[in-house]
Amino acid sequence: MTRHLTPLAIAYLVIAVVGLVGTWWFNALAIVQMNDFVTDLVTSGPAVSSITVDLLVVAVAGSVFILMEARRLRMRFGWLYVVGSALTAFAFTFPLFLAMRQRRITELARAQS
Template sequence: MTKNWTPLAAVYLALSLGGLVGTWTFNLLAIVQLRDFVGDWVNSGPAVSSLTVDLLVVAVAGSILIIVEARRIGMKRGWLYVVLSGLTAFAFTFPLFLAMRERTLQAQRVRPAPAGARTR
């Protein structure tokens, strides 16, 4: 693998791409069929509404995690993943964030210690 692409980062990236293709396949189908996307989303019965609430709560919690974790480990523009999820899908941006997070952590693990720093 290339620099900082751990196997875990590659798995997250593959999930991200699967999320993008999977969600946009159905989004495009809805557009072509001139469907009422939001109406279909919330008016198809209690099971779909349950799933909607479930995924919405996960997306909100994941968005908070993205912003907090990006700041904690020094990733720039973590908020952009949250914004992009509204334009693409959270199923794409969350695993993409996890892949980039893994790369950032890997880079921090392999970065040489500053001159004069003590090592354990």
């Protein structure tokens, strides 16, 4: 199995492990402290930390994907989506990138026809 793992695949696996350990650490902390997960979301606590780690890890993995995919498809200014996510939100820039990616894929397909 390992002979088929590229450095990018290994990077994604490492990010996945960080996401698993980071989120479950705070979930376990909430359980040990006998906190109500939903109340913690409103009043702060381990649940908020768990969701923060969750979203941060997704943003890191998504940013790696954006950079690699933009390079593969020869999309100009792919890095701008990553920078833009720090200024706006990853929830905005990632779908925006996916839309522009689809546009580029369609453009390339039409050029080959």
